[in-house]
Amino acid sequence: MDTLSAVPCVLSKAVREAIVNCKVLVVGAGGIGCEILKNLALSGFKNIEIIDLDTIDVSNLNRQFLFRKEHVGLPKAEVARNTVLNYNPLLNVKAYHDSITTSDYGVNFYKNFDLVLNALDNRTARNHVNRMCLAADVPLIESGTSGYTGQVELIKKGYTQCYECQPKPPQKSFPGCTIRNTPSEPVHCIVWAKHLFNQLFGEADPDQDVSPDTADPELAADAGKLALIDDGVDVHRKSTYLWAKEIDYNAEKLFNKFFQDDIKYLLSMENLWKKRKPPKPLAWAEAASHEGDIEQENSEDNPKTEEMQAWSLSKCSKVFASSVSKLKEELSHKSFLVWDKDHKEGMDFVTACANIRAHIFSIAQKSRFEVKSIAGNIIPAIATTNAIAAGLSILHAFKVLGKEYEKCTPTYIRQKSSSAKTLLMAESTLIKANPNCYVCTEKPSVNVSVNVTQMTVKEFETEILKKTLNMIAPDALLEGKNVVVISSEEGETDINNDKTLQEIGIRDGSILKVDDFVQNYELTIYITNYVPSDITQPQFKVDAKSEIYKPIQEVNGDESDINGKSKMDSNETDDKMATSSEDDLIEVIEAQDAVDDPQEGSSAKRKKSNVAEEQRGSTKRRKLDSSEEQDDDLIMLDDDDILY
C-alpha cells in the first residue's frame, strides 16, 4: 500500500508527506490519549511514541476504547501500542510505562520529536511538558476536557503563550486515589459520599468505587495485604450493593464497614501515612454516643440552623441511620435510585457520610447547605468530549506539520445550555506570550515577598519553589555568596532545612539563582522581606512585577474573575473569525457570537474588561491559588471555570 494513501487526501502534499515522516510523542494514554492515538494511527502517522505511568483500571473501559476487560492491570502505554498496531501493523510505535516527569526524559528526548501531544490530567505533568517543549523548541498541542467542555491549543515558542503564561484557577479535580484513600479536603469526602450513595442505592459504576484503592501509585505493590488477612475485612470486596442487600441495609453494619473496617484497611497501607496524619477508624457505637454539640442536637426544631450549621458526629450517625432506612424503603419500589441534590434523603445521606468521613480524616465539617452546593457541581469525564478534543488535536497537528502556526488558534468546546448543541469556539488569532511569564520569557525572574525571619528553607522549597513555581528538583544558589542553599541531591543541604531564610543569609534584596535540571529551567528570584499585616493576608507573594504588590482586593477584583476563562477573553475581539457549520449537533461559531450567548455572555464580557488586570495580576493569582497537585478524574466546575 502506498504510504500516502492512508493519509487524508484533503491535505496538501507537503503535509501528507510530513505526516508519514514525522515522529510524534503522545503524553498520556487515558481518555483523550486513546482517542489521539487512534486518530494518529488512522490518519497515516507512522512514527508514534506513547508514555503513560498508569495501568488500566476497570473504570477506564467506558471511555478508553483501546482497552478491553482482559487488559485490566496492564500498562496503558503498552496496551495502547498493541491495539494501534492491530489497526496498522506497519506503524512504528514505542511505548513507555513511565512518568514523563522523571529525569530520563530530558531535552534531548524531546528533540527527537516533531510534535508533542499532551493528553494529561494534572498540572504538574502539564507544567513539566510545557517547560521541556519550550527548552527543546518542539511544538506542543495541549488538550483538556471537563465534562461537556474542553479546549485544545498549540504551544509554540515565539508564537504563542505557554501553558504557564496565564494564571490557572484553583484546581477542583481529584484523582480516584485521593477520594478513596487520602482525602484532605471536605470536597473529597463529599465526592466519596456521593459515590457511596450510588454504590448502595444507585446504578453500579466502577468509576465510583469507594473501597480503599490498592493501585494507589504511592503504595508499594504488596501494601495492605496484611490487613486483608488479619482484619477479617471482606477481601473479595464483592459488590457493595449485593452485600448491603444481604445485610438488609443494617445501618450499624454498613457504618462499621465503611467507617471502621475500611479505614483500618487504609491504615495498613503504611506508605500513605508516612507524611500524612493517619485517619482514625470510627465504630458505630462510638459515633452514636459521641459527645457532640448538645445545642445542635436540639436545633432540629430550627430548620435554618439545621441547614446552615455543621452537624455533630452523633447527629451525623443518626441521620445516616434514618436516611439509609428511608432510601432502602424507596429502593424497594425501584430498580435503583438516582442521586439528586434536591432529594432530601439522598442529600441527608451524603451530608452525614461526608462529615463522618471528614471527622475520621481530621477534615473540617460542612453544613448541609455547603455540602449541597459542592455536591451539585461535581461532573464526570465524558467520552464524547474527549473524542472531540482529540479530533481537534489532530487538526492542530496537521496545521503544525504544514507550519501554519498562525491558523492553529486555541479552540474551546462549550456546552450551549439553551439547546442541546455543543459549540466549538476558535480564537481568531494566536494568544501571544505574557511578557511577564516566569517560564517562557528569555530570562525568567520573579519577586518573592516572604517573611525571611519566619519561613524555613524547607518551606521555601516546598511551598514556593515546588508548589507555587512548579519546580520538580530545584537547586538554589545565593548570589553574591555563591552558596548552594537548596540542593536537589538528597541530603546535601538537609542541614539548612529547619533554618529560617535569614539564618542562611537570605534577606531583603537577596537574589537566588534557581535551576531545575529536570525541567531545564532557570529562574532568578528577587527576595523582598514581607510581614503579613494580619492572618487574612497571604503568607508569601510571588509576583512577576513589583508594582503589583497591592492589597488583595485591588489586584483580584471580583473573586469570580479569578476563575474566569481568561484565555478566550484576553484577546481583542474585533476580528474574531471562525467558520460556521450547518451541522446540527456541533457548530463552529464566531467567538464574538459566543459572547452574546446569555450563558456565556456575562462572564465573557466581564472578563474582557479585566484583561489588563489578568495580565498584571497573573503570577500573583498563581500564588494565591497554590494548591496541591490534583488530576482530573472528577472535576468540579463553576460556570466560569477554564479547563486545565
Ligand SMILES: Nc1ncnc2c1ncn2[C@@H]1O[C@H](COP(=O)(O)OP(=O)(O)OP(=O)(O)O)[C@@H](O)[C@H]1O
Ligand atoms: N506524569 C505523567 N506521566 C505519564 N502519564 C501521565 C502522567 N500523569 C498522568 N498521566 C496519564 O495521563 C492520563 C490522563 O488520562 P485521563 O484524564 O483519562 O485519566 P485516567 O486516570 O485514565 O481516567 P480517570 O482519571 O478519568 O479515571 C492517564 O492515563 C494518566 O496515567
Ligand SMILES: [Zn+2]
Ligand atoms: Zn509563558
